[in-house]
Amino acid sequence: MKFKYLIFTIIFIASFFSASQAFAIEKKSSYPKIANYFLKWDINDKEAEKLANWDLLILDMELSINSPDKIKRIREINPDVVILAYITAQEIIDDVYSYPNAILRQELYRNIDDSWWLRDKEGKKIVYWPNTSMLNVSDGAGLNEKEERFNDYLPQFVMENIQSTGLWDGVFYDNTWGDVSWVDRNIDINNNRRNSNSNHVDDLWSGGFKKILQRTRDLTGDDFVIVGNGRVYHPYLPHLHGMMLEGFPSYWESGGTWEGSINTYLKLPNYTRKPSLTVINKYHKDREDYQKFRFGLGSALLGDGYYSFDYDVSNHTQTWWYDEYEVYLGKSISPPFNLLKDNNNIEAGLWRRDFENGVVIVNSSQEKQRIVFENEVLEKISGTQDEQINSGEKINWLEIEARDAIILLKEMNIVNDSSFTNGEFLRVFDSAGKLARSGFFAYLQGFSGSSQILLHDLNGNNSREQIVSYDGEVKVYQNSLEILSFSPFHHGFKGKISIAAADLNGNGQKEIIVGAGPGGGPQVRVYNLQGDCVSTFFAYDKNFRGGIDVAVGDTNGNGKYEIITGAGPGGGPHIRIFDYRGRELSTFFAYDKNFRGGVNVASADTNLNNKYEIISGSGPGSKAEVKVFNDKGETINNFLAIDDYLKGINVSVFDSTGNGKAEIFVGIKHY
């Protein structure tokens, strides 16, 4: 009875584990999806940390023995990564025992029966890749003492030595060819020292391979990923999650043309298991041939697969990183379409596909093409590698070379969930202080210039209300209708009112937090959505008349929002963090304590550590320095938003791409 329970428990845990792995694979829905085909037999910490940046890793199976901790480290850094174990399905290196770090290959080799080698009619082993010998995957191979053929043994090996480690999401069978007669005319597929008819050879070969795939599936279960590599052979696809199209567009695939390969690539998900994990691999010895890199990436983005770019077929050990990999395009929102034709027949042309945050354009034609985007502004990505292409420039037209591609981002022109000054010019930085996007004027028509605006979903209706403060009043608009209005301070106060919003007390309702600007007292007031003041306290000495700036954020990661205040002009650059009731949790100076220009604040998680950082901007009279602090007031980062600018900056934060990391928006009145 106990044994039954134990079995049940194991099955339950195993199914949960499998399900969670499948979930991890499903989870990657944003583009680009990037793969690294990295076949070193052991890896170091540095490589592991770099490899963690990819979404799909094809790593050599020897890492199970040589670097299991590195695989775990990769998963620690990137829990969503999919890791497949590389194994050649039809060959093995000859001098396997001369490699001390080839433990699994030695194990495999040790169990290979002599009748499993693929030979010619004269009994010579067939060689496809130098220093390796081919194995006969067909049922023409002999049986070992356990009455097994190689096509029985290999899946068993995969289950016992790869899947059982728990390190891998699946297996990557290299060279899943549908035929083999092209390797050697004299293949003895039946192991009878006779030359076989090539059709017969290929039939047996493909039948054997299918058996390997089927048996692997049977042994490892539905959720274990199996990906093949080589020329696509349709009968295998129902057993596979995808194929790698190595050397895209390769001469062996679909006629050796771009249109042939892309046609195959786009259709593969229709035939493979789900989720489809097809990979386009492109290689080129010059890592700085960005055009080749882009053309491959752009082609991959026309479909739903992953993209890998490395040295060449003989050396897949690169961690080459490109500007384009940093882009977060979000989900796809259109199929690919040809801008040069009215139909979408797969042929060379000028192709486009749209995503939530951008588009990809691929010129697979033989001529340079010009595109004018009508009523559309797109933005080149901002990078350092091909500065002409990745210039960050906003464009409404484009000239693109033949056999090139480009990723363009949709224009950014608004900040959500963090207040901004209407009409100010905003520069966009990542948390490291790098200019992330083109700047823009944040301006909502219909509201006065210089009013404070916060676009935030206050009532959970999945659309953002407009919270506007101007002339001493705070008003809330929903679909252009005023739904709430209140004057938080005495009626004579017509100055700036800083605004923020969050559910501070965890009652499921958002509150509006306000602070009077220069000329007002340092009073924080919290209003519910009925316009009632539910909390109020002084953030600084109540006689101080420099005003305050307010922000909200879960700075300590406790799941509750805190109120962050920055002292206005005339006071020191004093930042304080309070809980909902006004109890001080932290206090520190953002800049030199003698600086009297004031400090304004914003808060967001800029580094995916599940805590909100505090971002400060210096007021007039000091250089335009942005600082990023943790809740203890320790500086995480600082940078100059603008050179030689002393007129004061305003900071806002917003995750504009949806990748979880907030960008920092620095507002200036003097563009």
Add this chain to the structure above:
Amino acid sequence: MIFNIFKIIKKRKKRRRLHFILDISLSVIILLFIVFIFTFNLYQPSISDSEIKSPQEPDEPVEINDPLEIEFSLSSLAIEKNSFKTLNLNYKNTSEDEIDEIVVSLETITSGFNLSRLESDSLPENVEINGRDLVIENIDGFSDEEIVLRAYFSNPADPLLRHCAWRALIDINFLDEEFSQEYSLDNVRFLSDTNVTSSAYYHSIRGDQLGIGPIPPIVSIPTSYWVFFQIDNLGNDLSDFVFSGQLPHYASLGEKKSLLAGNYSYNPDNNQLIWQVPSIDKSGGTYRAGFEIEIIPDKQHTGQVLNIIENLRYRYKDSVCYQEKSGSLPNLDTNLQSDFINQGQGTVIE
């Protein structure tokens, strides 16, 4: 007959009245004479020795009046800082004798202001300006003159000080006597310090891209530029600021704007763009409007630099000086004078 009798009686009555008046007058004189004699006899003088002076010939009692009539007239218009107030000075010698050494000194009363200098384009030969003084050598008897002066004021340290009280002090010498006069002059009101500017950019001063599209512009491809209108003000509150411009037929107003103050309107029928700010604070602030304007050149524009916006005009009221000011600014074109990155790249290409 009866009539004659009445006449005789009337004559007699007249004579009798005359005699009566003479009699009364004589009686009053005799009475006054008696009072005088009586008073004289009662008088007993007691003069101390020290008060006794040697007898002198008494002076002839000659009274000399200031013969200079002077008038100042100023226009009621306020002036701009670093500008001048025009002062018309009319003077007249009302006597037959010459007036000498006339000095007209102008001075400010409001602390903070100073009269820095006086200027005039046409002074009579006997008149000269000496610093803040107008020196007239002499004025002939019964003569008059008009002098037009420009009075320059130095700027006070406080930029919000906009009213200056001042006066004129006049010293003259006439028949060896010195006379002084003082005139209060109407306060000088200074217009607000304003600067209205317009500029067009593709890249901002700090290098941020604002415009979109090809530079230089290419036939049939839209290029958008940003034009900015700005008023800087210090001194007086302003009201009813209006800035207008007209877009050429090949240009259109883009969707993007940035107004730090006021509101705008655009009339597509006449392509007129108007920016209005109801009130502008005397102590400064950023009053600026930015608009995206898109041009699509056609083939006939090849080789030309195109205007982005034309007929730029503005007006506003100085609320303190009750004075309306207006002006115009040059057209903004694709050569982008203000844009250091794209300046001069405005010629349309194919």
